Amino acid sequence: MAVLEKGIWYPNKEVKDLSHEDSFELPKVAEQGRYHLYMSFACPFAHRPYLVINYLGLNDAITVSSVAAKRYSNGWLFDDANSDPLYGSQNLVELYQRANPSYTGRVTVPVLWDKQDHAIVDNNSSAIAMELATNWLPLAKNKVELVPDSLREEIEKLNEWLHVNVNRKVYHVGFATEQAEYDLASEILFDAMEQLDCRLSQTRYLYGSNITLSDLFLLPTLVRFEAVYEVHFKANKKPLKAFENLYRYMLDLISHESIKKTIDIEYMKLHYYFSHKHINPHGIVPAGPAISW
Numbered sequence: 001m002a003v004l005e006k007g008i009w010y011p012n013k014e015v016k017d018l019s020h021e022d023s024f025e026l027p028k029v030a031e032q033g034r035y036h037l038y039m040s041f042a043c044p045f046a047h048r049p050y051l052v053i054n055y056l057g058l059n060d061a062i063t064v065s066s067v068a069a070k071r072y073s074n075g076w077l078f079d080d081a082n083s084d085p086l087y088g089s090q091n092l093v094e095l096y097q098r099a100n101p102s103y104t105g106r107v108t109v110p111v112l113w114d115k116q117d118h119a120i121v122d123n124n125s126s127a128i129a130m131e132l133a134t135n136w137l138p139l140a141k142n143k144v145e146l147v148p149d150s151l152r153e154e155i156e157k158l159n160e161w162l163h164v165n166v167n168r169k170v171y172h173v174g175f176a177t178e179q180a181e182y183d184l185a186s187e188i189l190f191d192a193m194e195q196l197d198c199r200l201s202q203t204r205y206l207y208g209s210n211i212t213l214s215d216l217f218l219l220p221t222l223v224r225f226e227a228v229y230e231v232h233f234k235a236n237k238k239p240l241k242a243f244e245n246l247y248r249y250m251l252d253l254i255s256h257e258s259i260k261k262t263i264d265i266e267y268m269k270l271h272y273y274f275s276h277k278h279i280n281p282h283g284i285v286p287a288g289p290a291i292s293w
């Protein structure tokens, strides 16, 4: 773990030692060309706003770049393949320090960056994804309402449930250090998967026949399951393929070219297997599994 505390970088400090974490609450306004999204192709949370940008066709309205796949104890880095297009920074810490020289908190992706004020607008993936899906719609080429007004409250509730029981829970499974902790996390995760599989036996997407923001919250975890979570995180109580409806749903979503192009399996594998030395000490990246989609 690694944190910034009053602007000073501690690569090996436990996050629980932090007395508080600063947040960014700059005013948000959609504006063509003004903002940049720093993300990582590996991170399921950063995948949310990246999916919204691609599905809605916001690519001309906002620029996007990824950090490097390999993460070391000193945090997210940039390299030749994935450089910082705005400032040529060496790592993400520099950007947080540039935005707020006395920042205290984790240095995470995604980051929504204001190119005009050289500032972080937000670093919360749920809030960024919601913002792009709603207030940025006028700038979108594909003007699909991912959050119809009549469903907004329900979508927010389901997104939170997905975050707690699926998107984050799979990390609790993978990072458990005691059997009982693993067993409990695995049970909660796979109960949630069963519930979702059942829901999707009745409906094409989570809310009927139209894709909503909730689908773009669930998908990032599903597309990482076979290549990473089943092996690296031992999230294999039941293979994803055996959840017939969830699997059909995942394939349906990725049949959209704008969604499929956001998925980079090789980058994901390199990131997870190489970077999590506490669960894969030699950083060996497995050859498989072969992904059939």
Ligand SMILES: N[C@@H](CCC(=O)N[C@@H](CS)C(=O)NCC(=O)O)C(=O)O
Residues within 6 Å of the ligand: 001, 002, 042, 043, 044, 045, 046, 106, 107, 108, 109, 110, 123, 124, 125, 126
């Ligand atoms: N608040 C964040 C958390 C995102 C998050 O946990 N990102 C991970 C990568 S998947 C990260 O950057 N971790 C770095 C760290 O915790 O030091 C969000 O949901 O936007």
